[in-house]
Amino acid sequence: MSLFGSKSKKVSAASRLEGTVQFGGDKSISHRYAMLAAIANGESEIHFFSPSADCQSTLNCLKSLGVKIERKDNVVKIAGVGLDGLRAPTGPLDAGNSGSTIRMLSGILSGQPFRSVLVGDESLSRRPMKRVADPLTLMGARFKTADKGCPPIEIEGGNLHSIRYEMPVASAQVKSAILLAGLFVEGQTEVVEKVPTRDHTEIALELMGADIGRHQQTIAVRGRARLEGKKLYVPGDLSSAAFFIVAGLIVPNSNLMLHNVGLNPTRTALLDLLVPMGGRVKVVNLEMLNGELLGDLHVDSSQLAGGEIPQELVPGLIDELPVLSVLGTQTEQGLTFRGAAELRVKESDRLAAVAENLRRMGAEVEEFPDGLRVAGRQKLRGAEIDPHADHRIAMAFAVAALVAEGTTTIKDSSRVDISFPDFFETLQRVAG
Ligand code: S3P
Secondary structure: OOOOOOOOEEEEOOOOOEEEEEOOEOHHHHHHHHHHHHOOEEEEEEEOOOOOHHHHHHHHHHHHOOOEEEEEOOEEEEEEEOOOOOOOOOOOEEOOOOHHHHHHHHHHHHOOOOEEEEEOOOOHHHOOOHHHHHHHHHOOOEEEEOHHHOOOEEEEOOOOOOOEEEOOOOOHHHHHHHHHHHOOOOOEEEEEOOOOOOOHHHHHHHHOOOEEEEEOOEEEEEOOOOOEOOEEEOOEOHHHHHHHHHHHHHOOOOEEEEEEEEOOOOOOHHHHHHOOOOOEEEEEEEEEEOOEEEEEEEEEOOOOOOEEOOHHHOHHHOOOHHHHHHHHOOOOOOEEEOOOHHHHHOOOOHHHHHHHHHHHOOOOEEEEOOEEEEOOOOOOEOOEEOOOOOHHHHHHHHHHHOOOEOEEEEOOHHHHHHOOOOHHHHHHHHHO
């Protein structure tokens, strides 16, 4: 494989992948630890903080709210200001490309006695924010958004009251925004989730001393509890590891060892799907850290059956569907999924971006309003890939390139910095 240039990267077929990979800290967990550490009392020290540009956006916003943060590589020290210590920002808070930053921070900002404005890049400025504005408005915050409920968002916070909210969309970001706002309310805020989503916020809240309870589909938080700063460790990012899990399975003769990967059961739908399909992924050395499960994964190349992804697995796979679509082309029966209309409002329209780029590589794909059908046993050929300014599309197609004939050019490849800055270097290392 030869890789060059910072704008475009060229990736060719690999004869095997081999080696050990340690991933950066989980992006979802890092956002949450940083936000909670900021409103806790005393100092927090977060180890293995995510190297992603998205998590840096969260840190930047928190600094603009008067929080002292020191970062040295993957260790972040945050001097918590307590529930009432955030300062009004002097300008707009820039969430960059990060949906988690803008949505979850909206929850905290709704509880503040000042006005804030949140902005984002071009992609974030097209994403729906009504889903957070609606419940937070019910709690008493005042929201203004641009056309169609997109950013910029202006929030007049303060004087919130508790609500019980049944989630109309499966979204951990929206759930988290409500729970974070609930910290500033006298009384109990309840969120009802029909479809369970990642529960890192609930785990972190409990760890830091919040008064939180869970019963079946309801999560309840009682406000005004004192949060305490902590020494925290972030497990490796399973959504980054997903690219190497898929690559290890579909590139012949591969053998990868992935270390310290976060295996919270609300995130492991990828393994629940791939193992019964014939994927040789073995989980070893399981341990619990800060209430989060992690372990090592051994991945060996496999013959994969493919088939239809059960709809109940889809919310738990949402970030992995682009790379799973690539995997689908290498299965016996191909891969079909429905119930994933959310993919149209991610960093790009991921259904359209995956279908377009798979076709560029010569694959047969059918696009539905809420899913894709990817034919199996496809011979991919090298092509020019347009990631549509989306990190996960760029990485998914770098994986496709490993099993394609000829060379693939991934345009705008530095997009990977959004979640996984070392992606291409890591891929090059295991491809030998
Ligand atoms: C995330 C939740 C998911 C996911 C995103 C990260 C989180 O989004 O796609 O990458 O950290 O809570 P939704 O909450 O919109 O489903």
